[in-house]
Each structure stands twice: as C-alpha cells, then as structure tokens.
Amino acid sequence: MAFSGFTNEDFNVFTIEGLDERMEALKQHIRPKLEDLGKQFTPELSSLTGDEMFYHVAKHARRTKNPPKDTWVAYAANPRGYKMMPHFQIGLWETHVFIWFALIYEAPNKEEFGKVLERNVEKLLVETPKEFVWSTDHTKPDVVEHNGLSKTELQKMFNRLQTVKKAEILCGYNIPRETAVQMSPQEFVDKVDYVFKTLIPLYKLS
Template identity: 65%
Template sequence: MEHMNFVASDFNVFKIDGLDQRMDALKDRIQPKLQRLGKHFSQELSSKTGDEMFMHVAKHARRTINPPNDTWVAFARNSRGYKMMPHFQIGLWETHIFVWFAVIYEAQGKTDFGKVLEQNAEKVKEIIPNHFVWSIDHTKPDIIPHEGLSVQELKTMFQRLQTVKKAEILCGIQVPREDAIKISNDGFVTLISNAFDHLIPLYKFS
C-alpha cells in the first residue's frame, strides 16, 4: 500500500512562512498523500454510503496573503464541489490530524438537517463514540468533546445550525501530532475507516 500516513516533516510544512513557500511545500509533500487518501476513501465511502463519492483536494485558491493553517481532502456526492453539501474530510493542522463529517456554512438544506439532528439528538448521543469531538467552526482548531455533552447541549448545537446563518457542525476525531507520527500506514487507514463507519449514520440523516 502506498504511503498515506503523515510524518513529522508533513506537520512542519505549517511552520513555513510566506504563502507561496508554504503552498509549494503543500503541493510537494502533502497533496500527493491527500490524493492517495482521496482515491482510496472515495471508493470506500461510495460503497459504504451507497452514493458515488468524489474527492476534492483543497486548493486554497482564494488565498492571496495568509498561508493556510490546515489542509485536507474532502469527499462529496458532487464532482464539482463539496462545500454546498454534507461531506467528509481528512486533513491536518500543525498540531493534529482530523477526520470529519461536516456541514459548513455554505451548505444548502442546513436548516432541515439541523431539524433532523435535533429530533434525533438522543440517538446521536448514543451512536457517536465518547472519544469523538464536535466543532462549530471549521476554520478554528477548537473542539467540544462528545463525552461531556448532554442531549440538551447537542440539541442547542443543532438548533444553532437551523437559526444562525454562518453556523456549522462537524463531528469526528482528532489525533495529536505526537500520536499520529507513531501510527503505521495500515493503522492510519484503519483508523480513518473506523471513524467513517461511526460518522456515516450522521450522513444518512442528511
């Protein structure tokens, strides 16, 4: 199996100053791995969800000054884009790796999805493992551990998705850099695969 796991030098790309310099390093070092992850998991997610899933490696094309703090490959049932629909992501910051199911601020049908989640909050509390985390803003590394959340707190997050225009909801796992660099290639693929298994029920709600 080709290398898809991340090593220490991959995380250090985010220490490089300057937009062009960091983008060059991302293209050289990170994007080939994201492409391989994309190829592998677009097939796996297609068979697991029953929808044909297309991969989208982040291009960071809108950036003109600030270099990106994170990068990813996303999976959605649209070959042209992913931001407008519920999707999956695998990516990294300087400090950690993430695997997400995501509905971000551009997503259509966000209000309806928020309602379905709110109605199924008790089920969501049960099906998501305790070590998983939530985020309400994909541009920040801040997370809310699932373990400590009550059903009512989940409902509040899901209500926010219905009422706040810029609201987002992401659920998944984060692996700290120091742990990530110890994971073998096969172990990394299994870790992502298992995470997606737990996140697919959320996708089905959408």
C-alpha cells in the same frame, strides 16, 4: 497501498513563513498524501453511503496573503465541489489530524438537517463514541469532546444550525500529531476506516 503515513515534516509545513513558501511545501509534502487518501477512500465511501462519491483536495486557490493553517481532502457526492454538500474530510492542522463528517455554512439544507439532528438528539447522544468530537466552525482547530456533552449542549449546536446563517456542524475524531507520526500507514487507514463507518448514520440523516 500508496499512502505512506504522515511525518513531522508534514506538520511542520504549517510553520513555514510566507504564502508562496508554505504553498510550495504543502504541494510537495502533503498534497500527494491527500491524493492517495482521496483515491483510497472514495470507493469505500461510495459503497457505504450508496452515493457515488468524488474526492477534492484543497487547493487554497483564493489565497493572496495569508498562508493556509490547515489542509484537507474532502469527499462528496458531487464531482464539481463539496462545500454545498454533506461531506467527509481528512486533514491536518499543525497540531493534529482531523477526520470529519461535515455540513458547513455553504450548504443550502442546513436548516432541515438541524431539525433532523434535533429530532435524533437522544440517539446521537448515546450512539456517538465518547472519544469523538464536535465542531461548529471548520476554520478553527477547537473542538468539543462528546464525552461529557449534555443533551442540552448538543441540542444547542443543532438549534444553532437552524437559526444562524454561518453555523456549521462537524463530527468526527482527532489524532494528535505525536500519535499520527507514530502510526503505520495501515494503522492510520484502519482508524480512518473505523471513523468513517461510525459517521455514516450522520450522513444518512443528512
């Protein structure tokens, strides 16, 4: 297995001042690991989804001033890009690793998906593992824990997806930095594997 696991050095990249300096460290330390995870999970996600999947490592190419606060590899059924599509992600903020199924604001079928989610709200409330989390904005690290979410709160998120232009929906799992750096590469891969398999029904609904 090529993936070597995440270290404190990887997370510390997000404390480096300056766009060029941080990008250089990101390319050196984190990007090769995201490439490895990209190669590792593309065949499995293709098999699980029934769609040919392609991985895309974030390039942060449009940035001219602010250094990136997070970075990721995304998987989608399109060789050219993932933002318009339902997709999966593995990535890092300074504080944690995230593993997501995501439909973000560029996706054209958001409204339809919001309706489908709303129709399945009971099922999703019961079947989503309680340690999973939700987000309505991929640019912020804040999440809502599934454990303790009411049907009404979940419904509100699904409704927002249908009515708000910039709305997004992400569901998945966070691994705190302290835990991630102690995991062996195999433990990490096994956890991602479990999360992706659990998220497949959401992908199928999309």
